[in-house]
Amino acid sequence: MTPPAVGVARAESAANTRALLTLEQVQTHIGRYHILHGVDLAIPEGEVTMLLGRNGAGKTTTLRTVLGLWRASAGRIVFGGRDVTHLATPDIAQLGIAYVPEDMGIFGGLTVRENLILAARSGPPDPERLRWVLGLFPPLERFWGSPAGVLSGAQKQMLAIARAIVEPRRLLLIDEPTKGLAPAVVNQLIGVFNELKAQRTTILMVEQNVMLARAIGDRVAVMVDGCVVHSASMTEFEADADVQGRLLGFSLGGQA
């Protein structure tokens, strides 16, 4: 499985925006399983990059490898000019990366308030910013002092995202934020992500929800069998029904 020359994609984006995060031929083994077979990826700053692909393609593994939760067995990961391939997870996170995992990672026994306090690493959360975050997610204010474990699935997802943005971060790694959520909630999240986009937040998001991807994505990277096989801007990708069909197995119903 030889990935196409992704250097092409990198050259493109470099022309317009700096790449905040780059993965060069990153491989990851988990036990005996070889999950990532040489991932090349360039995440431009200030844009939302969608990581697409079928189940088992290695999307979650890619996010986790960036954050150091799983060790890359080969290759290089560069964040903001620094080689972070072999750093420990807390050190990588402290460089300004926030992570919203697939299972949301909520501390169920801690209150909503405590979850947010913990996420605000540099001290008590800035009141202005906190007000803005709670404005985006009203239920969190309602359950402020309750243990987070009693929140519904949608509310937990909101808390997970709130934690990631309670302080400004250079990069957000978000894994399937709309999994299992009702369409109305998804719409609300689209609104939230658009607000983040307006603030030029850099986001790398794994998503299966096509509507969300098209609504907020600036760039697309498609993974198959542990490699990034296609990388393009969202407009280019939407226009190419052929590529969509081949890589995703369905078409986005894009405008030609």
Added chain:
Amino acid sequence: MNAPASLQPGTASLLAVWRVRAAHYGAHLLPVALGLAALTVIPFSTWASLTIAGVAMGVIIFIMAAGLGLVFGLMNILNFAHGAFITFGAYVAAAVLARMSGWTQADDAVLNLLAFAACGAAAATVAGVLGYATERIIIRPVYGAHLKQILVTVGVLIVAEQLVPVFWGGVPVPVTRPALLRGSILIGQVAVERYRLVAIVTGLLVYGGMVAVLARTRIGLLIRAGVQNREMVEALGYRIQAVFILVFVAGSALAGFGGAMWGLYHELITASLGSEVLVLTFIVIIIGGPGSTSGAFYAALLVGLTANYVGFLAPKLALGSNIALMLAILMWRPTGLLPASRN
């Protein structure tokens, strides 16, 4: 924008909040229920002294179990060497008390209490140092290898148990209580051992202190979060490793202190003290739920009370009754009374 129905706090959520609160209070009431049940079969004055003994024993077991439970909840490490810290704590305390016989025999309350504090502090310090050494030398090389880590810490426990007769001889060592803490006082019709009252107060202070640190401080927050989801805490940018070492050393120091208190409680200690008590601490952790300090506290009270009540009613069944209690709770609530990890 209007929040759609799915975002309102529905009845399901409120019910969930109340269920969590009920579980909490339920656990608190279990020891009380046990006490009341015992009252129906044991005459009052005996019941009173047994209850005091049970609570005193319970809080001492709590002190010994608390550290082990947090370490277990935080890093999934079952540290059998914890028993060694308990044993050494007891023996160090006994040695310190023997040396300070001038102060312990004196009629002066202040000197007595200072002697008590000194032996406790010495036990805690020695155990803390041993804990640090154990973490660095013994456990760190086998992080993540659960099997090896159990085996290795069991080895340490055995070696420690064998070293005791080398340093202190093979016969049981008496532990002399300071004069102030000897004997009993009369409350109404009931004779209450002074030391037991002191133990209860000390235990409550330790429990209160731990709860305060866990609930009010940032590091307490980190510990509670780490017990639930260690990976996420690291992903938030915290070095949980450093927190863990701190918890491990503090837990070991507490074990030593608990060992000292246990020694004073029974007034006679042997080399196998640690491993015998270790079984009780395991029972407490299983009943209370790993990683939960409050769970451990109420479980310890249950264990202490059960041991004393059953010890009076049917002495041969004493240890068995605690194991039966543990198995019963395992069947009813496999994750413990107040589990901290909710993954």
Added chain:
Amino acid sequence: MGLRRILDGILSGEKIGSRVLAWVLLAVVIALAAAPFYVPGSRGLAAAARVCIFIVLVASYDLLLGYTGLVSFAHTVFYGFGAYGAAVALKQMGPDWGALILGGGIGIVSAVILALAIGLLTLRVRNIFFSMVTLAVASLFLVLASQLSDLTGGEDGMTYQVPPPFGPATRLGTWLGVPITGTVLAYYAVFVAAVLLFLGMLRFVNSPFGRVLQAIRENDFRAEALGYSVVVYRSVVSCVAAGLAASAGVMTAVWLRYTGPNAVLSFSIMLDVLLMLVIGGIGSLYGAILGATVLVLGQAYLQDLMQLASDSTQAWPLISALVHPDRWLLWLGIFFILFVYVFPTGIVGRLRRK
């Protein structure tokens, strides 16, 4: 190549994996088979019998530790069930085969039931709960054995007669210059039982069930996803191991003609088992053979050495106390820790690597 096929069949296909190991194992088996004929005195034969019994005990423990990844402290409890079952029956009902079979049978069955209960109760939560509960159960039975002294003889244990062919009075003439006494017959009963049980274990781990165990050991999530109930499989192994340990207990009861808490239930026996397994090699049943041999021989002869060393260092009391034979467990423990770090695969692992 017919010989190789036969050997493979006997060993159920469990690879030895090293020429040196094969020769060593063969030597051990031959030595054990011929023990009554060249070992001087009863102490030597006792050591040989101990090796046979420990082979069964340690190999059955390996099923838990090596093949399933479970640490159990209750193995000696099951050992005790078998020993006490047989002992109590022989004492109460007289020295005949009926008593032995009944008592031993009850011991083995109770062990299996207890193991099943512990397994099902604890394994659905966490494996570590299993370890903690087995420790509690072991403490319980240690105390019980001393307390139920009417039945069990308490701290001192109990002596009794064994069925006729094994009794000390039997004399079947002489062979190769050695009198064939009841003791010799008892030894061979123990030896044959050990061989059969060990071969049975080899068959067990190479059966379809054993292969599922292997899969579970490598990746239990995947095994569960494939439809195998990990809890059930682990519990079953726990039962098999318990039954085998109890069988070893019956063997001990017959051989020693004595059963007591220190002989079968004490934690030092548990440690012996652990050490034998770690030294021999976890995860390969052949390790049990090596470990048992090394440790029993060591215990028999090193303790004399320790006494010598202790006597000669009287001038330095600390050293003298450290090497005193009473501190046998101290050195065992240190050895144990070192082996876990430096030779985690034991002797078998080392030999196979060459």
